[in-house]
Amino acid sequence: MWDYTDKVKDHFFNPRNVGVIEDADGVGEVGSLACGDSLKLMFKLDQDGKIADAKFQTFGCGSAIATSSVLTEMIKGKTLEEAEQLTNKDIADYLGGLPEQKMHCSVMGYEALQAAIENHRSGGTKTRQLEGKVICTCFGVTEKEIEHVVRENNLETVEDVTNYCKAGGGCRSCHSDIEMIIAKVRGTSEQAVATTEQSDAPAAAKPLTNIQKIKLIEQTLNQQIRPALQVDGGDLELIDVIGDKVVIAFRGMCAHCNVAEFTMTEVVEKKLREFVSPQIVVEEHKQ
Amino acid sequence: MKNIYLDNNATTRTAEEVVEEMLPYLTEYYGNASSMHSFGGQIRHKIDRSRQQVADLLGCNADEIIFTSGGTESDNAAIRGVFESRNQKPHIVTTRVEHPAVRDTCRQLQKQGHYLTELPVDNSGRLDLNELDKAITDDTAMVSVMYANNETGVIFPIEEIARIVKNKGCVFHTDAVQAAGKIPINLNKLPADLLSISGHKLHGPKGVGVLYVRRGTHLNPLITGGHQEWGRRAGTENVPAIIGLGKACELAQKNMYEENNRVKEMRDRLENALTQKCPDSRINGDSKSRLPNTTNISFEYIEGEAILLMLDQSGIAASSGSACTSGSLEPSHVLRAMGVPFTAVHGSVRFSLSRYNTDEEIDYVIRELPGMIERLREISPFTKTAERNTL
Secondary structure, eight states: OOOOOHHHHHHHHSOSSBSOOTTOSEEEEEEETTTTEEEEEEEEEOTTSBEEEEEEEEESOHHHHHHHHHHHHHHTTOBHHHHHTOOHHHHHHHTTOOOGGGHHHHHHHHHHHHHHHHHHHTTTOOOOOOOSOEEETTTTEEHHHHHHHHHHHTOOSHHHHHHHHOTTSSSOTTHHHHHHHHHHHTTOHHHHHHHHHHHSOOOOOSOOOHHHHHHHHHHHIIIIIHHHHHHTTEEEEEEEEETTEEEEEEEEGGGTOOBTTBOHHHHHHHHHHHHTOTTOEEEEOOO | OOOEEOBTTTOOOOOHHHHHHHGGGTTTOOOOTTOSSHHHHHHHHHHHHHHHHHHHHHTSOGGGEEEESOHHHHHHHHHHHHHHTTOOOOEEEEETTOOHHHHHHHHHHHHTTOEEEEEOBOTTSOBOHHHHHHHOOTTEEEEEOOSBOTTTOBBOOHHHHHHHHHHTTOEEEEEOTTTTTTSOOOTTTSOOSEEEEEGGGGTSOSSOEEEEEOTTOOOOOSSOSSOGGGGTSOSOOOHHHHHHHHHHHHHHHHHHHHIIIIIHHHHHHHHHHHHHHSSSEEEOSOTTSBOTTEEEEEETTSOHHHHHHHHHHTTEEOEEOSGGGTTSSSOOHHHHHTTOOHHHHHTEEEEEOOTTOOHHHHHHHHHHHHHHHHHHHHHOTTTTSOOTTOO
């Protein structure tokens, strides 16, 4: 059953400010259909530079819609400098709290607002781009975004991070990366790095024969990648190894699951470079 | 406030007749069926009668029926039981659309070193029987394929599947939790070795289920520590629940005709009206071979949890395959295995009816739902600029 506050329910059943501002001064779009929620936030400024009107369109669950609605109420009458100060926590608090697994809705609101302000400052040219290294390829979440939610909300576990920004909620192959980021932000990074280096990595010190290389590639795929894919009903096959070129084919769900710019191929390549050889290039086999 | 329950694949209302039958065993008849005295002995007879009622529904012998704590235990007992018995073969074949009770159990075995093949399904949720045939090798110990799917209601051609598996000499298990009580099952004709059912899916109590074990099947018990159920499932019997389940099976048998006619008519009317009144909606699953009570409809551009919240406010209970209702961030593995586009998976709603539903209730849903879909689409950014099937 839903653990929503009366305020969340009110904003879901009676959402405020739904719609489009045709001549908006700032537009921020975050999320996607594939991820299960998406928010488009628009605002119009008055002559004093305060937000005179704000509207939204949202695809998503009850709390995503309620968060969007409440966000438009919160920013009206504020200057951009004031609005910029809002955190995801402020949005959640304003709603009387959100269930833990739904905190990512408040983060989506925060990100849409930041994107809309940036869009305005760039004169309407800039749309939201993924900045920096993408950690979670299933939901397209970057290192920067993960660092931000960890710092802002004092998060401690991978599960927390998943609740707040969805990172790690798909194939799970990025869980160790998320752990490293948490450790880094919380200032325990050296320890974390040290233990990882010891535990994993059958890293290759001397040159490998071709057979050894194929074996190591297979071993890495089997141990590092396939279990995570299979959890999600997917799989991958090694088609060919030509020098440093590794050809793979995705099976089942993994064949469809990727965020436009970042594919699973990159995840596989990263792992193979880490465990087999830094020269590896991964190509996807297309039928 | 209305209370229209259309989530019968999740659980069902316990039939009044079932509750009545159970009550004395929660009060005055509290004996232990294993006791020597007649206080316990009379309980033994009642359990035997229940066993016969279940056997009658399934078309098998009473001594092939083992009572368990539910469908999940039955699935676990079947799959683990085969791999822990004298079987030495390492391979199991199942499908991508199984209930987690089967899916996760098989994956657990895979982690322990067994080999697993999960067969894909097509866009309508159907299996390719040639692929099944090819997947079975000399290493295959067992095949587990569900009778009917809980999310879409799609019924697999289980007799044909069982014959393919038996021809290759493997053990065949089927999770019939959703099929039992809704469509006729006849183990006289169906060569399955193991079959699971659950009490609370057919208007019986929760906490009780059945594992059918064909005579001669080698199976190690999952739960040990007593001689109950011929040593195949230890532990003092859950007497009231077992008696309730027996009664529920008897009632299911009696109501089978109604289920396949009146309930089916209501389901058909509901899905026809909704798909007509709501543009950009689609039915998920093979409509030619489907449980009579289930329909799974996707409404594009909107999200399932939001639809359920609106339905709930109007007193209508249904469920969804969307990510937000799954308790994880991942939407339904069944719809995704069928290649249903993300846009449609997130906006999927399952209605599952029972004999307790009325025409008035269905009319009410047909009246209320299209407006809700409309309202949510007005909020959605994708409604007008919809680019479909790009994912």
